[in-house]
Amino acid sequence: MMAALPSPSIWEIVSQAKIYLPTLNEDRISRAYDFAERAHSGQKRFSGEPYIIHPLNVAHLLLDFHPDEDTLVAALLHDVVEDTPHTLDEIEILFGKEVRNLCWGMEKLNKVRSKLNDQHVENLRKLFLAMAKDFRVVLLKLCDRLHNMKTLSFVRPDKQRRIAEETLNIYSPIAARLGIYRLKGDLEDLCFYYLEPAKYKNIQDQLVKTEKWRAQYIESAQKTLATILAAEGMRAKIDGRVKSIYSIYRKLRKKNKNFVQDIFDVFAMRIILPDIYKHEKEYTGHLYTALGIIHNHFTPLANRFKDYVAVPKVNSYRSLHTTVMGLGSKLYTQPTEIQIKTEGMHHAAEFGIAAHWIYEGMAKADFAVPFEEDEDTVSPSSPFLKQHQEWISGLHQIEQKISNNKEFLENLQIDMFQDRIFVLTPRGDVKDLPASATPIDFAYSVHTEIGNRCVGAKVNGNMVPLDHELKNGEVVEIITRKNARPSQQWLSFAKTNHARDRIRTWFRNLDVKKHLLEGKSLLNAKLAQLGKPLLDDRLSLLKTYGGGNLSMQEREDLLIEIGKGGIFPGAVVKNLFTREELLMSREEARIDRPARTIKQQKISKEPLLEIGNQENVAYQFVKCCNPEFVDGLVGYVTRGRGVSVHKEICSVLKNMEKTRLIPVRVLKENVLRTDGRTSGTTYSVSVRVEANDRVGLIRDISNAIAKNTINILKIDQGPSQKSIVTVFFLLEIGTVDQLERVLSDLEKVASVRRAMKVS
Numbered sequence: 001m002m003a004a005l006p007s008p009s010i011w012e013i014v015s016q017a018k019i020y021l022p023t024l025n026e027d028r029i030s031r032a033y034d035f036a037e038r039a040h041s042g043q044k045r046f047s048g049e050p051y052i053i054h055p056l057n058v059a060h061l062l063l064d065f066h067p068d069e070d071t072l073v074a075a076l077l078h079d080v081v082e083d084t085p086h087t088l089d090e091i092e093i094l095f096g097k098e099v100r101n102l103c104w105g106m107e108k109l110n111k112v113r114s115k116l117n118d119q120h121v122e123n124l125r126k127l128f129l130a131m132a133k134d135f136r137v138v139l140l141k142l143c144d145r146l147h148n149m150k151t152l153s154f155v156r157p158d159k160q161r162r163i164a165e166e167t168l169n170i171y172s173p174i175a176a177r178l179g180i181y182r183l184k185g186d187l188e189d190l191c192f193y194y195l196e197p198a199k200y201k202n203i204q205d206q207l208v209k210t211e212k213w214r215a216q217y218i219e220s221a222q223k224t225l226a227t228i229l230a231a232e233g234m235r236a237k238i239d240g241r242v243k244s245i246y247s248i249y250r251k252l253r254k255k256n257k258n259f260v261q262d263i264f265d266v267f268a269m270r271i272i273l274p275d276i277y278k279h280e281k282e283y284t285g286h287l288y289t290a291l292g293i294i295h296n297h298f299t300p301l302a303n304r305f306k307d308y309v310a311v312p313k314v315n316s317y318r319s320l321h322t323t324v325m326g327l328g329s330k331l332y333t334q335p336t337e338i339q340i341k342t343e344g345m346h347h348a349a350e351f352g353i354a355a356h357w358i359y360e361g362m363a364k365a366d367f368a369v370p371f372e373e374d375e376d377t378v379s380p381s382s383p384f385l386k387q388h389q390e391w392i393s394g395l396h397q398i399e400q401k402i403s404n405n406k407e408f409l410e411n412l413q414i415d416m417f418q419d420r421i422f423v424l425t426p427r428g429d430v431k432d433l434p435a436s437a438t439p440i441d442f443a444y445s446v447h448t449e450i451g452n453r454c455v456g457a458k459v460n461g462n463m464v465p466l467d468h469e470l471k472n473g474e475v476v477e478i479i480t481r482k483n484a485r486p487s488q489q490w491l492s493f494a495k496t497n498h499a500r501d502r503i504r505t506w507f508r509n510l511d512v513k514k515h516l517l518e519g520k521s522l523l524n525a526k527l528a529q530l531g532k533p534l535l536d537d538r539l540s541l542l543k544t545y546g547g548g549n550l551s552m553q554e555r556e557d558l559l560i561e562i563g564k565g566g567i568f569p570g571a572v573v574k575n576l577f578t579r580e581e582l583l584m585s586r587e588e589a590r591i592d593r594p595a596r597t598i599k600q601q602k603i604s605k606e607p608l609l610e611i612g613n614q615e616n617v618a619y620q621f622v623k624c625c626n627p628e629f630v631d632g633l634v635g636y637v638t639r640g641r642g643v644s645v646h647k648e649i650c651s652v653l654k655n656m657e658k659t660r661l662i663p664v665r666v667l668k669e670n671v672l673r674t675d676g677r678t679s680g681t682t683y684s685v686s687v688r689v690e691a692n693d694r695v696g697l698i699r700d701i702s703n704a705i706a707k708n709t710i711n712i713l714k715i716d717q718g719p720s721q722k723s724i725v726t727v728f729f730l731l732e733i734g735t736v737d738q739l740e741r742v743l744s745d746l747e748k749v750a751s752v753r754r755a756m757k758v759s
């Protein structure tokens with residue numbers, strides 16, 4: 001397996017092909033060979049041999065399947081487009097459309113790559129079959145892979161492993177699916193050799209040791225079987241064969257054994273009977289006759305008889321299998337597996353679907369035992385010898401036959417996957433998507449970020465709109481841009497739930513992020529206004545809030561609520577700080593006169609409120625909305641506790657009886673006279689106002705403060721920079737609401753840029 005294989009010459013290939021294809025255009029084959037040799041000139045295989053030996057070997061391996069002329073040409077040219085500057089168009093001009101299509105198919109299958117541990121291997125197999133609607137391409141590809149496997153010893157070890165795994169995962173199952181057991185066995189043994197060299201060698205050594213004995217046994221069993229069948233008037237070709245090393249390995253593993261002699265089905269005897277046609281129909285009765293004769297002489301093992309003639313395997317494999325005792329007499333006491341099949345069935349098992357066209361055009365010269373015809377039996381060869389067909393017309397017949405056989409079709413054709421499509425990334429990875437999926441679905445199936453940043457798509461190298469419906473086998477390339485974002489419109493054409501879900505999530509997250517940022521900036525603005533330090537990255541300020549500890553998530557949720565407008569930042573600040581913390585300042589010490597404490601007023605001699613047209617009504621300010629003596633109040637007539645005064649906007653009112661609401665008017669003259677000091681302690685708060693200097697600025701600011709019934713204790717003009725002046729006011733303030741309101745009124749004064757408490 002390690003040595004370079006002798007390579008066939010183009011003339012050997014031509015002469016072998018002419019045996020089954022007398023019409024072969026030798027000139028065309030040799031032109032294809034010359035073209036390929038020139039195209040690959042200078043390129044080397046890993047073995048150091050010129051590259052051309054590869055296409056030559058592929059063509060040679062393909063000969064077993066009796067390819068038509070176009071397929072032979074394509075075998076010689078199959079790597080030209082991939083590995084040299086020549087194009088498919090050139091190939092079409094020189095060798096015609098069919099060859100172009102075959103080469104195109106090969107190039108596409110080259111893009112099918114499997115990842116290790118990829119669970120999508122089954123998809124890859126399906127894709128392989130789906131893309132190769134022309135079976136000739138599959139055969140070509142399998143022969144291509146077989147030659148690459150045969151020369152794998154020249155490749156780097158890590159690559160050997162990857163290629164062997166890929167072959168075992170994709171190529172040999174495809175050969176099995178197509179019933180081409182010869183190729184399947186060859187591929188599997190080669191894979192096994194590279195993947196498990198020690199185990200391979202172990203089994204091989206054991207087989208070598210028993211080779212002589214086995215040859216003796218097979219010869220003796222052959223004679224015995226021939227004798228007993230001949231005694232009943234049956235002619236048969238009998239041979240014995242050792243199973244492939246990989247299948248022996250699998251049997252050992254399945255039965256938990258280490259030694260080849262511990263399992264009895266290391267080899268099988270094969271009885272091949274002639275094809276018999278009765279009334280133009282295939283006859284299989286003689287297989288059962290032979291089976292009966294064998295069972296009459298040797299005891300069959302129970303449960304080992306399989307009738308794949310009456311019930312073929314899904315890949316169309318047909319044969320009778322039985323395992324009997326005593327066939328080897330003294331030489332071998334283990335049971336022996338016997339397969340009984342017709343020549344046609346045997347051929348079909350070797351060549352799979354290809355067997356149909358090879359076999360029907362083939363002479364039966366190699367049939368060892370002459371076959372005697374009787375009246376209603378015809379020789380299997382005679383009707384077919386006459387009609388020497390070109391391979392391709394045979395192929396069309398097969399395809400017609402197949403399309404009438406639903407089961408076979410389902411195992412073979414893409415129709416089975418009508419609701420799925422398989423498309424490729426530019427690197428050759430396969431994506432399994434629902435039919436009519438779009439580049440958007442594809443992009444999200446590759447990676448969420450690819451989807452989110454998608455701005456365009458190319459299919460087979462051409463730009464397509466994002467709602468383009470993808471088709472099987474298309475190579476899709478997604479164009480992304482760093483700052484791109486999904487569009488709501490995508491939801492109208494994305495087909496997969498995955499993509500739709502990702503798009504929706506993106507928009508949901510976008511809102512959340514936006515609200516979080518807005519909430520943060522609103523709260524920071526409020527904190528700045530009230531002279532408090534801003535939020536840090538950990539939002540530590542919100543760590544304790546509303547009497548509890550907030551997790552990071554809860555802190556962010558609070559900011560999101562602020563951003564959405566559900567909570568006012570001022571309300572949050574009032575929850576974070578006490579009134580003292582908000583109104584006291586370091587300036588306190590410099591106040592000219594101490595802040596005054598006045599008595600809380602509920603009913604004043606000088607009434608401050610008019611409630612429902614009366615001035616002397618017992619009332620109380622509620623705690624829910626912190627009302628003060630300013631406009632926008634409303635009363636609620638309680639049962640027995642006088643009138644509760646709320647702000648009109650207080651949310652508590654919503655749930656209260658509307659009929660008990662009563663209008664409240666602030667008697668401003670009286671309020672002004674009491675200096676607005678309505679309850680509790682007042683604080684001297686230093687407020688800083690920045691404004692563009694203008695005539696009358698200080699007057700307007702003073703008016704705005706006075707409107708809020710606030711005393712100005714002191715005014716200091718700070719340094720002015722360019723046209724901007726800073727003015728400090730020391731104000732006598734009773735409540736946080738009052739402070740907030742005056743600050744917001746100050747900011748409404750023309751040319752004022754900002755007004756904030758000095759901390």
Ligand code: MN
Pocket residue numbers: 054078079144
């Ligand atoms: Mn190749």
